[in-house]
Amino acid sequence: MRLSNSTAANLPPEVARFRYERGQQRIGIVHFGIGAFHRAHQAWYADCAMNAGERDWAICGVSLRSSDVSEQLQPQDGLYTITTGADEATRLIGAVREVLQGSVDADAIIARIADPACRIVSFTVTEKGYCRKADGALDHSRVALSFYPLLARGLAARMASGAGGVTLLCCDNLAANGRVLADLFGQYCTTHDPDLADWFTNECRVPSTMVDRIVPRADLARREALADKMGVVDQGAVFTEGFCQWVIEDDFAGPRPGWDAHGVQFVSDVAPFETAKLRMLNGAHSLIAYAGLRAGHGFVHEAMADPALRNMADQLMRVEALPGVPETQGLDLTAYADVLLERFADPALGHRLAQIAMDGTQKIPQRWLDTALACQEAGKDCPAIVAAFDAWLWHLADARFVDDPLGPELTSLMANRGRGAVIARCFTDPAPLWPGYASLADLFHTLQAPPVTRAPWPQSQPR
Missing domain, CATH: 1.10.1040.10 (N-(1-d-carboxylethyl)-l-norvaline Dehydrogenase; domain 2)
Incomplete structure (x- = not known):
């Protein structure tokens, strides 16, 4: 039996759970690359914020190529658990409302980015996901299967509707990652949609960030032990250390969650x-x-x-x-x-x-x-x-x-x-x-x- 909305009510008391009503939280974050690191880091912070009473920071996760994460989380209504530290404390996370796949759900992804409720688009696509050439320029020959086309179409729809700009948060290990992402996306827009390039520069913000949490791949033994503990199978479970760090340049296009109440550092220089x-x-x-x-x-x-x-x-x-x-x-x-x-x-x-x-x-x-x-x-x-x-x-x-x-x-x-x-x-x-x-x-x-x-x-x- 899989973890889901219907089975979560029967989890044992030693599994901590969120207190907010998921159905009343609008999707405020679209995230590209919803792997284990994101689920243990940014989604965990979003869950903390909503658990503390903030509203409308639920996440739409986007998997660009593999259907694995969608197959893990969609049957579970986006629910998953995070198990931390040597004492293996387990907590149910409700921040992820849906998972879409780039190859089949393009229109839905574009609509999510265009929705005025969306205020942050974030990324954990690894260093190679930014399609950079050796000299740092965008490799246009590789962008077709990347996030650039979907992001551009979503932002173009915002521009047309007057929904306003968003904040792009790069959470990958790139030096000056905000400036790198802004420059690469600007290069994409200059080639494909020059009007969008100007709007993006004027309306959007791309702060640099630093993220840190060690998230190993979970082996079968740990997953089986977790299933025995909870009484249900969690295909999206993540296991991580207790340490977690996120440093963000405080330069947002609009509202941001009060993540600083949960340990995030907002600074002038990352x-x-x-x-x-x-x-x-x-x-x-x-x-x-x-x-x-x-x-x-x-x-x-x-x-x-x-x-x-x-x-x-x-x-x-x-x-x-x-x-x-x-x-x-x-x-x-x-x-x-x-x-x-x-x-x-x-x-x-x-x-x-x-x-x-x-x-x-x-x-x-x-x-x-x-x-x-x-x-x-x-x-x-x-x-x-x-x-x-x-x-x-x-x-x-x-x-x-x-x-x-x-x-x-x-x-x-x-x-x-x-x-x-x-x-x-x-x-x-x-x-x-x-x-x-x-x-x-x-x-x-x-x-x-x-x-x-x-x-x-x-x-x-x-x-």
């Missing part, structure tokens, strides 16, 4: 928080992922129990990344590093290294290379970044764990021409994979190429 997260948390996470897989580990907590890997992560965060993060009120970087090491070591999370290792070509510049440039400019070495890059090269040579848009190209290049050719492709080719980082090529060319050793697939991480 950049220091964003830089700290990308270079310290995300940078160390990627180091642990590639070096941990090479060492035969399956989970983050296993890699953190390896003294050599823990020391590398600590070196990257405190010695190499931290000095390049701007100081700002409310951000204690030494304490931040302490908390990150504690979070990474938590075995209750069960965060798989292979999940973090995905899409490396989309992540490495902001996670490692910006730190390496800052060290280079300061005349300092960055051995942890060098070791991390070496582990990524091993990852390409090993090839078992690679899940990346450019994976086929780079694994083939590595197999046929070796590490030097991969480094040249990344930094110094006429059209390099990562423009602007050519000065780092020599740093990584000095790496000695050890033989590729295929550690056994970790027992804790079956294929």
